[in-house]
Amino acid sequence: MPPELTALREEIEGCRACPRLVEWREQVAREKRRAFADQEYWGRPVAGFGDPAAPIVVLGLAPAAHGANRTGRIFTGDRSGDFLFASMWRTGLANQPTSVARDDDLRLTDAWITAAVRCAPPANQPSPAERDTCLPWSVAELALLAPTRVVVCLGGFAWDAALRLRRAMDLPAPRPKPRFGHDVLWEPGELGGPALLGCFHPSQQNTFTGKLTEPMIDAVFEHAKRLAFGG
Numbered sequence: 001m002p003p004e005l006t007a008l009r010e011e012i013e014g015c016r017a018c019p020r021l022v023e024w025r026e027q028v029a030r031e032k033r034r035a036f037a038d039q040e041y042w043g044r045p046v047a048g049f050g051d052p053a054a055p056i057v058v059l060g061l062a063p064a065a066h067g068a069n070r071t072g073r074i075f076t077g078d079r080s081g082d083f084l085f086a087s088m089w090r091t092g093l094a095n096q097p098t099s100v101a102r103d104d105d106l107r108l109t110d111a112w113i114t115a116a117v118r119c120a121p122p123a124n125q126p127s128p129a130e131r132d133t134c135l136p137w138s139v140a141e142l143a144l145l146a147p148t149r150v151v152v153c154l155g156g157f158a159w160d161a162a163l164r165l166r167r168a169m170d171l172p173a174p175r176p177k178p179r180f181g182h183d184v185l186w187e188p189g190e191l192g193g194p195a196l197l198g199c200f201h202p203s204q205q206n207t208f209t210g211k212l213t214e215p216m217i218d219a220v221f222e223h224a225k226r227l228a229f230g231g
Helices: 003-013 019-031 079-090 128-144 156-168 214-229
Strands: 056-060 111-115 150-154 195-199
Touching: 003 128, 056 156, 056 214, 079 214, 128 156, 150 156, 150 214, 156 195, 195 214
Parallel strands: 056 111, 056 150, 150 195
Antiparallel strands: none
């Protein structure tokens, strides 16, 4: 990891800017879920991780209370992450199909994963103020990565966050505002910046009901690779 990204990660992990989120993430870390009662929870903000030279950025909503808030790595240790990383492995973006702990040797190639909000929010619903407070972290993170060619937005919240991120990076806002949809692509053209590619969030609500299937998410990552590398 380049030293600038390491320094940014340490700054993110020390953030206490949002009192409600600080209180909730630490309460969850103290009380724990019974299945993880013997584990030490992370209980802090969660920075992005992956390949610093990645042309593909995968943007989620926020850490899960008993997933990344427990393990300290985004999408690690919950059902959504199980579904996500299995797809990234099948499509050549990850070296293994599972992600259970921060130190489990998972490595990403050509992809960086992050979240619009860095702390686990109550009911998985950050407030607009909390969302906006986290936005500068995303600006700083992307500024230290290789030029991003495509942002895969996991759900409508991430899609809207990616559009706000464009404005925060002084990139022109598209008019009309592009609408989120699964495997829907918005290309910036003369506006500059990365393309946005929608994907239904790999939540259990979507995967258990068949709204998002393995072939569907695999197709999104293959699409992202074509956008990033051509072909």
